[in-house]
Amino acid sequence: MTPDLSPDTAPAPGTAPQAPVLTVRDLNVVYQSDPPVHAVRDISFTLHRGEILGLAGESGCGKSTLAYAINRLHEWPADVTSGSVTFHDRDGQDLDLLALGREQLRRFRWSKLSMVFQGAMNALNPVTSVRAQLEDVLTTHRPGMSKQDRRARCAEVLELVGVEPRRMNSYPHELSGGMRQRVMIAMALLLDPQVMIMDEPTTALDVLVQRGILREILRLREELGFAVIFITHDLPLLLELSDRIAVMLRGEIVECEAAETIYRQPRHPYARRLLDSFPRLTGERGAFLRDDGQAAPKTVRDTTPTGPGAADREQVRSDGGVR
Amino acid sequence: MTSLIPSSSGLEDLPPGAEPGAVPAPASTRRTGWRAMLPSWTPKLAVGLGLVVAIALFGLIGPVLAGDPDTIRNISLTAPSGDHWLGTTQTGQDVLDQLTHATRGSLQIGLLVGVMATVLSAVFGVIGGYVGGIVDEAFSLFSNVMLVIPGLPLVIVISGFVPADQRGSWTIALVLAVTGWAASARVLRAQTLSVRNRDYVAAARVAGEKPWRVICVEIVPNLLPVLASQFVFAVIAAILSEAGLSFLGLGASNSSTLGTMLYFAQNGFALQREAWWWFVPPGLIIAVFGCGLALINLSLDEIINPRLRRPVRKRAARAASGSSRNSAVRSTAA
Amino acid sequence: MRYYARKFGFYLVALWAAVTLNFFIPRMMPGNPVDILMAKLQQRGGTVDPSVRRSYELLLGADRSDSLVQQYVSYLGNLLHGDFGVSVSSYPAKVSDVIGQSLPWTIVLIGMATLISFVLGLVLGTVVGWKRGTWLDSIIPSTTVLAAVPYFWLALILAALLSSTLHWFPLLGGYDVSLSMGWNWPFISSAIYHGILPALTVVISSVGGWLLGMRNMMVSTAAEDYILTARAKGLRGNRIMIRYAARNAALPSVAGFATSLGFVVSGSVITEQVFSYPGIGGRLLQAVENNDYALMQGIFLVITVAVLGANLLVDLLYGLIDPRTRVSN
Numbered sequence: 001m002t003p004d005l006s007p008d009t010a011p012a013p014g015t016a017p018q019a020p021v022l023t024v025r026d027l028n029v030v031y032q033s034d035p036p037v038h039a040v041r042d043i044s045f046t047l048h049r050g051e052i053l054g055l056a057g058e059s060g061c062g063k064s065t066l067a068y069a070i071n072r073l074h075e076w077p078a079d080v081t082s083g084s085v086t087f088h089d090r091d092g093q094d095l096d097l098l099a100l101g102r103e104q105l106r107r108f109r110w111s112k113l114s115m116v117f118q119g120a121m122n123a124l125n126p127v128t129s130v131r132a133q134l135e136d137v138l139t140t141h142r143p144g145m146s147k148q149d150r151r152a153r154c155a156e157v158l159e160l161v162g163v164e165p166r167r168m169n170s171y172p173h174e175l176s177g178g179m180r181q182r183v184m185i186a187m188a189l190l191l192d193p194q195v196m197i198m199d200e201p202t203t204a205l206d207v208l209v210q211r212g213i214l215r216e217i218l219r220l221r222e223e224l225g226f227a228v229i230f231i232t233h234d235l236p237l238l239l240e241l242s243d244r245i246a247v248m249l250r251g252e253i254v255e256c257e258a259a260e261t262i263y264r265q266p267r268h269p270y271a272r273r274l275l276d277s278f279p280r281l282t283g284e285r286g287a288f289l290r291d292d293g294q295a296a297p298k299t300v301r302d303t304t305p306t307g308p309g310a311a312d313r314e315q316v317r318s319d320g321g322v323r
Numbered sequence: 324m325t326s327l328i329p330s331s332s333g334l335e336d337l338p339p340g341a342e343p344g345a346v347p348a349p350a351s352t353r354r355t356g357w358r359a360m361l362p363s364w365t366p367k368l369a370v371g372l373g374l375v376v377a378i379a380l381f382g383l384i385g386p387v388l389a390g391d392p393d394t395i396r397n398i399s400l401t402a403p404s405g406d407h408w409l410g411t412t413q414t415g416q417d418v419l420d421q422l423t424h425a426t427r428g429s430l431q432i433g434l435l436v437g438v439m440a441t442v443l444s445a446v447f448g449v450i451g452g453y454v455g456g457i458v459d460e461a462f463s464l465f466s467n468v469m470l471v472i473p474g475l476p477l478v479i480v481i482s483g484f485v486p487a488d489q490r491g492s493w494t495i496a497l498v499l500a501v502t503g504w505a506a507s508a509r510v511l512r513a514q515t516l517s518v519r520n521r522d523y524v525a526a527a528r529v530a531g532e533k534p535w536r537v538i539c540v541e542i543v544p545n546l547l548p549v550l551a552s553q554f555v556f557a558v559i560a561a562i563l564s565e566a567g568l569s570f571l572g573l574g575a576s577n578s579s580t581l582g583t584m585l586y587f588a589q590n591g592f593a594l595q596r597e598a599w600w601w602f603v604p605p606g607l608i609i610a611v612f613g614c615g616l617a618l619i620n621l622s623l624d625e626i627i628n629p630r631l632r633r634p635v636r637k638r639a640a641r642a643a644s645g646s647s648r649n650s651a652v653r654s655t656a657a
Numbered sequence: 658m659r660y661y662a663r664k665f666g667f668y669l670v671a672l673w674a675a676v677t678l679n680f681f682i683p684r685m686m687p688g689n690p691v692d693i694l695m696a697k698l699q700q701r702g703g704t705v706d707p708s709v710r711r712s713y714e715l716l717l718g719a720d721r722s723d724s725l726v727q728q729y730v731s732y733l734g735n736l737l738h739g740d741f742g743v744s745v746s747s748y749p750a751k752v753s754d755v756i757g758q759s760l761p762w763t764i765v766l767i768g769m770a771t772l773i774s775f776v777l778g779l780v781l782g783t784v785v786g787w788k789r790g791t792w793l794d795s796i797i798p799s800t801t802v803l804a805a806v807p808y809f810w811l812a813l814i815l816a817a818l819l820s821s822t823l824h825w826f827p828l829l830g831g832y833d834v835s836l837s838m839g840w841n842w843p844f845i846s847s848a849i850y851h852g853i854l855p856a857l858t859v860v861i862s863s864v865g866g867w868l869l870g871m872r873n874m875m876v877s878t879a880a881e882d883y884i885l886t887a888r889a890k891g892l893r894g895n896r897i898m899i900r901y902a903a904r905n906a907a908l909p910s911v912a913g914f915a916t917s918l919g920f921v922v923s924g925s926v927i928t929e930q931v932f933s934y935p936g937i938g939g940r941l942l943q944a945v946e947n948n949d950y951a952l953m954q955g956i957f958l959v960i961t962v963a964v965l966g967a968n969l970l971v972d973l974l975y976g977l978i979d980p981r982t983r984v985s986n
Contacts, residue, residue: 071889073885073888073889076790079688091779105891106892106893107891108891109888109889109890109891110889110890110891111891114890115886115888115889117882117885117886117889118882122881122883123882123883123885123886124883124886125883125886125887125900125901125904125905126883126905126980126981127904127905127908127979127981128900129903129980136887136890136892136896136900137891138889138893140890140891140893140896141891157925171981173980173981184886226863254850267828282691366755367798374801384973391775451948464667464670464870466946467667467671468670468671469675470915470916470919471668471671471915471919471964471965471968472671472674472678472961472964473677473919473923473960473961473964474920475922475923475924475927476917476922476923476926476941476956476957476960476961477678477941477957479926479941479953480679480682480941480944480945480953480954480957481682481686482945483944483945483948483950483953484682484683484686484690484950485686489860505790505914508918524786551671558818559805563807563808564923566807566809566810567807567808567809567923567924570807570809570927570930571927571930571945572946573945582807585809585813587812589813594813594816594817594828595821595828597817598824599817602810602813602817603814606806606807606810606811606813606814609805609806609807609810610802610805610806610807610810611805612803612805613804613806614801616805617801617802617804617805618798618801620801621797623803624873628873628877629889654715655784
């Protein structure tokens with residue numbers, strides 16, 4: 001019943017083992033309602049530099065609660081009752097996030113760890129321009145920066161995520177859902193963070209846009225070397241994207257393994273059920289996003305592409321799938 | 324949910340609801356159906372109801388026990404005493420006797436206008452919102468126009484044209500209702516639009532229910548908290564407007580209300596002669612009654628908009644009993 | 658652009674509705690206002706000139722041969738020329754002149770008081786809503802008390818306390834009548850001094866409504882995703898409160914300005930009466946007392962136009978602060 005939660009499982013083959021950037025130990029989060037809801041139970045894991053750690057599980061399993069607890073975004077009645085979250089900075093300094101003072105925490109947020117939220121529509125302030133929301137980060141965290149430098153930096157990150165810098169003057173409602181999420185990612189890149197937490201960043205988007213953005217995340221990770229905690233209920237997507245996957249069930253991590261291992265031999269029955277619950281329309285999973293030529297073998301239950309959507313998907317796959 | 328993971332754990336038996344970040348409703352206080360329409364019992368609601376009931380009883384029973392408010396005595400403007408608990412007016416009338424009758428008058432007109440205005444706003448708001456299209460356009464244009472035309476000046480002009488002997492309480496009530504329904508209609512329309520788009524309403528319409536039936540059975544019950552809140556609001560507004568009108572000497576000629584009392588107090592120079600017992604009590608009754616209704620309305624608001632509910636700060640027994648006390652008090656709020 | 662066109666269109670319709678209402682009210686009411694007016698005019702030594710009678714008839718209606726439509730057209734024509742007739746209560750002054758004298762008083766007094774109360778309410782509401790769950794919550798019940806207090810009664814109490822008892826402020830009037838009216842400091846300071854008490858009444862009775870509305874919106878807004886984003890961005894608390902929460906939460910208050918302005922204007926009519934303020938509200942009541950129908954109608958129209966104008970202004974402002982209204986589809 002107790003799976004091996006060894007947090008130091010080696011990263012997926014292909015990426016060199018790296019130093020840890022974030023260590024979570026025995027974290028517990030309780031909603032102090034009546035009766036209390038124990039949303040996160042004794043969770044421990046380690047995130048390595050430059051790694052993409054997938055966090056999978058059904059809605060309500062506590063994965064978002066876990067993500068918010070790392071950055072201490074919870075407000076009453078959510079309460080971190082025990083555990084530790086340690087951030088290992090580039091310069092070798094270790095930060096105990098749960099012990100940070102209010103001002104230290106504020107400075108830590110976004111500069112070392114940024115977040116991309118699910119609500120593509122609602123995560124941006126609807127009444128101020130994209131520019132104002134990007135520059136907000138710089139004026140707060142980099143008070144010495146000149147106006148030109150701020151502009152230049154905002155334009156730079158927008159270009160990084162494939163948004164024309166002239167869209168800076170737009171308001172959120174003038175952008176498409178995918179565009180808004182790209183802006184969010186650009187915003188998350190502004191301060192060159194070491195960790196990025198992505199909470200269902202592509203769930204509300206249509207498949208094509210989703211693919212484009214995932215591609216972008218992988219490319220940026222290669223270029224900039226930040227580590228990612230990627231939260232979604234979409235296990236097949238994680239299999240393609242992540243180095244390691246942690247499967248959550250009712251507030252606990254029941255399995256935490258390299259993506260390959262989870263795919264080939266999921267140990268926990270829940271992980272197996274999660275895998276089986278998605279229709280297998282694409283045969284060579286993994287070949288699409290991570291173009292490393294390693295086609296994963298089909299499992300017994302795989303079915304060949306059928307139905308009206310199959311042909312389209314094949315088409316998308318063959319021409320790259322970006323917009 | 325605190326039990327161990329059942330071995331048959333799977334997708335189908337995951338707990339419903341319990342979104343990440345959202346507080347699951349505690350089972351013991353979760354209310355369903357009609358009970359959900361009732362405000363939860365809070366001190367706010369208790370005080371509000373208490374004030375309203377007390378003043379209603381005062382207006383209902385008081386006149387029976389009180390003497391004739393119009394009896395003129397030769398004790399002009401005496402301060403409160405054992406004989407006259409709230410003193411006397413310029414013409415020696417007992418202020419308390421007057422107050423009971425005036426309270427009754429104000430409550431009557433407030434209730435009357437409240438009902439009429441709520442019915443008007445429901446007709447324009449709910450029907451407009453439900454039917455949509457050109458009807459909705461016309462109805463909301465009409466209510467918006469009525470909304471921006473200042474009410475009291477209009478009422479004053481209308482009252483000015485009606486000769487005093489023809490100005491009965493029904494006329495005044497009608498005028499106040501006609502000039503006071505528009506804001507509620509706008510609120511009700513917005514609520515109707517949101518209810519109309521819910522699945523069970525769509526289902527009823529697809530099933531071929533008649534529009535009036537859908538409105539009465541599916542929509543109006545869901546609007547009850549809003550309707551109640553708008554009614555309460557209309558009563559407050561009506562009592563205040565009527566008092567203002569009577570204070571200006573433009574009220575109903577056949578009824579005595581709290582505003583009428585204040586009119587006589589003002590014209591009897593109660594202020595200059597510092598006869599506070601004459602002009603303080605009528606206003607206080609209005610203020611306290613209005614305050615009681617407003618408190619009830621605050622409780623109704625919390626049904627309509629659950630976000631306004633205050634999270635219960637109950638330091639319940641900690642689930643993580645194993646953790647030591649000092650590490651347990653780490654709040655995540657920043 | 659479409660937003661502005663729609664707003665202008667709406668206020669035109671509202672203006673037309675008010676003008677038409679003004680035309681029909683006297684015609685639907687019992688009694689014959691024209692005869693009353695003519696009798697009054699004679700008492701005051703006015704000449705009963707057929708043209709004066711004609712102008713009253715257009716305003717108020719009478720059993721004449723011309724059809725309602727003809728009367729309506731002539732009535733609109735007179736309004737366009739600013740011809741509201743002659744006031745009988747201050748004969749031989751024209752209605753437009755009487756209004757011209759009293760309007761500035763009201764616009765300055767009510768305008769300032771409303772602005773102060775609006776800004777104060779939004780600022781207090783922002784703080785109270787943002788710091789929910791602290792002692793500031795105890796302010797909320799007191800706002801409901803304030804909202805339920807009748808304007809004129811509050812005015813009476815304030816007058817009794819601050820003026821009759823403490824002699825801090827003058828009890829009546831809009832200025833010291835021994836001073837000559839004009840742009841000189843003694844007169845202006847006297848006007849300000851006299852205006853404080855009525856303005857205080859308006860502010861105290863209307864600030865609670867703004868506060869409560871803003872507070873509730875702040876509570877709702879605090880749960881929005883963009884607030885969470887702002888917190889995760891490591892912005893300072895005040896910046897999040899103002900730029901993210903209050904900026905969004907204020908929108909409904911601004912949009913709901915129209916609803917509230919009606920109450921404020923209504924209340925101030927009575928407040929002026931309590932303080933014998935030389936504004937338009939007091940004039941309206943004098944007109945009613947003297948059966949000065951022409952003046953009544955003129956004042957009602959002017960108040961309506963002023964309220965519509967203020968609302969239009971606020972709507973235009975709303976277009977500026979909410980970029981979503983500028984969508985050009």
